[in-house]
Amino acid sequence: MTKLSVNINKIATLRNSRGGNVPNLLQVAEDVERFGGQGITIHPRPDERHIRYQDARDLKSIVNTEFNIEGNPIPSFIDLVLEVKPTQVTLVPDAIDAITSNAGWDTLNHRDFLTDVVSTFKENGIRTSIFVDPVEKMIEGAAVTGVDRVELYTEAFAEQYALGNNDGITPYIKAAEKAHEVGLGLNAGHDLNLENLRFFKQQIPHLLEVSIGHALICESLYLGLENVVNMYLDRLR
Numbered sequence: 001m002t003k004l005s006v007n008i009n010k011i012a013t014l015r016n017s018r019g020g021n022v023p024n025l026l027q028v029a030e031d032v033e034r035f036g037g038q039g040i041t042i043h044p045r046p047d048e049r050h051i052r053y054q055d056a057r058d059l060k061s062i063v064n065t066e067f068n069i070e071g072n073p074i075p076s077f078i079d080l081v082l083e084v085k086p087t088q089v090t091l092v093p094d095a096i097d098a099i100t101s102n103a104g105w106d107t108l109n110h111r112d113f114l115t116d117v118v119s120t121f122k123e124n125g126i127r128t129s130i131f132v133d134p135v136e137k138m139i140e141g142a143a144v145t146g147v148d149r150v151e152l153y154t155e156a157f158a159e160q161y162a163l164g165n166n167d168g169i170t171p172y173i174k175a176a177e178k179a180h181e182v183g184l185g186l187n188a189g190h191d192l193n194l195e196n197l198r199f200f201k202q203q204i205p206h207l208l209e210v211s212i213g214h215a216l217i218c219e220s221l222y223l224g225l226e227n228v229v230n231m232y233l234d235r236l237r
């Protein structure tokens with residue numbers, strides 16, 4: 001089974017654009033779960049331009065499914081995750097000024113750092129995942145750190161698929177097989193949408209979880225959040 005974790009960053013973006021508490025992030029998280037979502041993902045960035053650190057704390061008591069916090073493990077992020085103790089932490093090598101995530105970890109060059117961070121989280125009972133490009137060497141490097149899972153960065157696949165090039169899936173299939181071979185669980189995310197998800201799911205073995213935000217919230221403007229969550233669940237069957 002592949003779980004759908006809904007990334008609610010964009011709800012916080014909308015809320016912050018006006019101040020106040022509309023839309024209500026906590027209510028949306030509850031509703032996503034009521035509609036069938038199997039997880040909630042947030043990605044607090046250092047400038048707190050969408051998810052604020054306090055949102056992570058508040059969501060902890062609201063989320064009854066899997067709570068996934070993504071981010072660059074700078075000291076304040078590590079402290080936050082250790083305080084909140086989500087189900088899963090996903091380590092993403094974001095530059096401080098990145099508009100959105102735009103690369104996976106170089107798990108070979110950052111092996112010692114990642115090993116330390118992973119062991120800190122695992123000692124605290126938090127499942128760990130490393131965001132990686134679909135490159136077999138990077139999957140092998142991730143395994144050496146002791147991490148539980150990798151999250152494949154799917155932007156390149158999404159871009160190729162939108163151009164009508166289905167071959168963009170090939171490195172992802174190889175990466176998925178490699179992850180399985182070295183004993184890592186497999187997640188995926190970034191730019192997945194209603195158009196490309198079914199194909200991705202059909203092609204990728206051992207896929208445990210997808211986290212989807214930007215497209216899902218945009219599609220909900222036209223189709224409604226409940227409807228869209230169920231359309232994604234359908235794509236994952």
Ligand SMILES: CC(=O)[C@@H](O)[C@H](O)COP(=O)(O)O
Binds near residue numbers: 007009010045099
């Ligand atoms: C890790 C990842 O793939 C990103 O998609 C991220 O979670 C989205 O972050 P933004 O919402 O800030 O673009």
Ligand SMILES: NCC(=O)COP(=O)(O)O
Binds near residue numbers: 007188192211212213
């Ligand atoms: N980890 C990816 C994620 O949470 C959502 O990415 P996107 O769907 O907003 O591109």
